[in-house]
Amino acid sequence: xxxxxxxxxxxxxxxxxxxxxxxxxxxxxxxxxxxxxxxxxxxxxxxxxxxxxxxxxxxxxxxxxxxxxxxxxxxxxxxxxxxxxxxxxxxxxxxxxxxxx
Numbered sequence: 001x002x003x004x005x006x007x008x009x010x011x012x013x014x015x016x017x018x019x020x021x022x023x024x025x026x027x028x029x030x031x032x033x034x035x036x037x038x039x040x041x042x043x044x045x046x047x048x049x050x051x052x053x054x055x056x057x058x059x060x061x062x063x064x065x066x067x068x069x070x071x072x073x074x075x076x077x078x079x080x081x082x083x084x085x086x087x088x089x090x091x092x093x094x095x096x097x098x099x100x101x
Contacts, residue, residue, distance in 0.1 A: 048100035071098035
């Protein structure tokens with residue numbers, strides 16, 4: 001196993017940490033977070049959504065995994081029938097409903 005990987009295996013982290021990572025704990029255990037993702041991860045946790053993994057950096061596409069054990073998801077086309085704005089109509093949205101812990 002490469003140096004640095006075994007040390008962080010407890011939280012599924014696959015490479016040595018650098019200045020772009022911080023070990024955080026938002027109440028569900030310690031894990032390695034991309035610094036750019038910390039505000040999002042913290043906010044999701046504070047409203048009751050837990051995450052399992054994520055990746056955000058300058059070079060690649062980003063992703064985030066939200067555990068759905070307390071949530072339901074729906075993908076739908078936007079139609080704001082009770083609003084004057086129309087700029088979102090026809091776009092596809094991901095609607096997440098959840099029970100707060």
